[in-house]
Amino acid sequence: MIGLVLSVLLSLNGVEVQARDVPDDQGGAVELRVNFSRPLDISKILIYRVANGDTVSKKVAELDVNGQTKIKYIDKHVKNGVPVQYTLFLISQLGDTLGTVRTQMVEAKPSIFNKRKTFLLLAVLSYIALLIYFMSQARRGRELYLRPIAGLIEVDNAIGRATEMGRPILFSPGLSTISDVATIAALNILAYITRKVAAYETRIIVPVYDPIVYTIAQEVVKDAYTAAGRPDLYRAEDVFFLTSRQFAYAAGVSGIMVREKTAANFFMGYFFAESLILAETGASTGAIQIAGTDAVTQLPFFITACDYTLMGEELYAAGAYLAKDPRLTATIKGQDVMKATLATLLLLITLIAFIGPKLGLHINWETFKAYIVGL
Amino acid sequence: MILVFVMGIIGFSLYFIPHPAARQFENTLSQWSIAIGSFAIFLAITSLIRRYINNIKRGKDVFYSIVALVALFGMAGLGLFAGIDEKSLFQKIFINVNVPLDATMFSLLAFYVTSAAYRAFRARNVEATLLLVTAVVVILGISTIGDTQVWLRKTAEWIMNVPNLAQKRGILIGVGLGVIATSVKIILGIERNWMGG
């Protein structure tokens, strides 16, 4: 809702005061703007607020002017829907009150839609439309080329290796919660690996960090065995909640890798500092290791200690890659197109930022940040 | 799937709606997820207990399984019946056993980083050499040696703030797009592996 925008021309020469409802917020806030059109001997401004129907006004702020000509103050303690009026006392350097300015009634109101995020909404909707377009193209049978990702090609080899050696496979879905999309991507990969593992009659061990992820991982593994036609091979004790403490989890998984002598380790999902402990321990047992994470700070550790690493978005693409479902692989195409678009836009904006001022083009970056980025 | 679709659309919309009613609804959803999480903990602990009891029955890792069960029930019992305030036995065990153990595991990283770096940082080709030189400059620059050699610190800061940050942002943009794509697939019901089907 658009609040009242009022402009009160100073009854005191050289001072202009505006009071308005702060737009695009959850309400409860009024913005006061004070402009000095000429230098005045004002050191402080005292702001008092009175609500409609009240007789006593309340001091809400004391602002130092410090030679500024434009002052902005946001009063965040206004009740929604209750008209309020502000009185500003202008205090001189010597402490005398030079004058007062009173605004008219203004009301704080909550907004239903944050207009500063319009561009962001349009951008996301365009991206979604792009994804849907590519999915529909794939449904029509259009072939889409995807570059090969070494880590994903090796998944089958790793499972085969474990089968030949007669040793189990370990899969860790990361240390994040189910609300993290990386965990969901990891569970998608788990489903694929479990179906393969069921076909080869190899054992898979899945120690889980989060209780909710545990309940879902259990269902994923059980249903994957059923889908592969081998529900008899499913062992409930192989998919278990280990602990919700980071380094206890690292210690537990390391112990499992050493005691069970796993032949293949998969670390998929979001990891923290324990990633190197897991990867190094697995490397010391001689297992083949494939990791995938969007935790940028952990990528160097996985790259150093694992045989193959899926970096960032490759983790999200993995589910589609392995499933070989055209609709899923089509979304990867959509991602690539969007990335190219964003890269082009970034380049253009950078060029404008550098060359613009020389050509007389001045961009208000604060407005850009507010309305394009939504900050 | 209908539930996923509806809640997905609602969750998406809430980001753009600043109204207090929307914020209140968001808080309610957070509280629901905390409540659901509490139920999940029971299931998770049951699976844990079942696993260790099965291990004991099969004679596999008996000692570790007994230690795990004793620790689980012991601490739970202490906390429930003897309190968890500052001077309680629960806190004493936490501070004197759990804290050093956690710190010990974290300390292993120092050793693992050393052996991994010794093994991995070989100048096999141009890229590996570049990686090696950069790593050495950054290691020295951000340490106290960088305090005495200002050029080293400035180079290290430049490396962290310019090329490193650029690649991080690049990866983050890719990850962000991947997250949106995966979320769309889940909301529209195209990606269903996580449901177990």
Next chain:
Amino acid sequence: MANNEKKTTTFLEKIGQIPRFWIYLGLLVILMLPLILRIKAKPRMGMETKMVYDFIDSLPPGSVIMLSFTYGPSARPELEPMALAIMRHAYMRGIRVMGMTLSVEGTGLGLEAMTRVAKEFEEAGYPLTYGEDWVYLGYKTGWAMVIRGIGGDFHETFPRDYYGNDTRKMALTRDIQNYDDIALVIDFASGGSPGSWITYAYQQFDQKVAAGVTAVMGADWQPYIRTGQLVGMLNGMKAAADYEAKTIEMMEKRFGYTPKPYATVGIVSVTWAQIYLIILIIIGNISFFALRRRRRR
């Protein structure tokens, strides 16, 4: 000649394949020596650490800052010295401190850190009063809800402190309504909690936020300093040592009292370990090039 060549090559081969045991043993000795000998460093404050220092230094006496102890025992050696140093700085500037935590693990650790600094000031002859100079609010579940709740109504979010005292009655907290009354929030985190403080406290309430993080996570939060979403950042043990050295110097000058150093001793171990690592890398590369030359011949 042939025998000498064979011996040299064998030696070079060996130094390129040092067993882990010896690498770890060497590292252990290197790490322990400075701690045993209590060798202290005199570090110079880095840019990002100075941003936090300058901000706190600019706050008027009587201001209130909030510290969030969102770390566990594993990150304690890096993050606790930062927290101790910031509290010392704040108290010496007459700034009052509220402590809280969003993680269960941080509950005891936060209280211990705050109590330790209070004890230091008591030993220095400048006792602090609980409830006036510092308050510990303890753990509150809900993460984002708590952060948003402080911005809405502080007393509703924290009706009582860790000891059960009414926050509406304590001298420090009775006038705190929301973020308008809190000059700075500093989140000491080993995980992703600074993101939550930025998203909810900074974005929604314009609250000034700083972060104290482990060195591994530091790179994650650097973009936020450039955008102004973080006032500054203490990154790892180096930053902890920087700040600790400064505040120890301040306390020595003002009270003639020297608090026990942690990070300024620890950073020496870290530096020596880094040099050891570089030496190992150089040795490994010498071996690698020697072997490659032999193979080419």
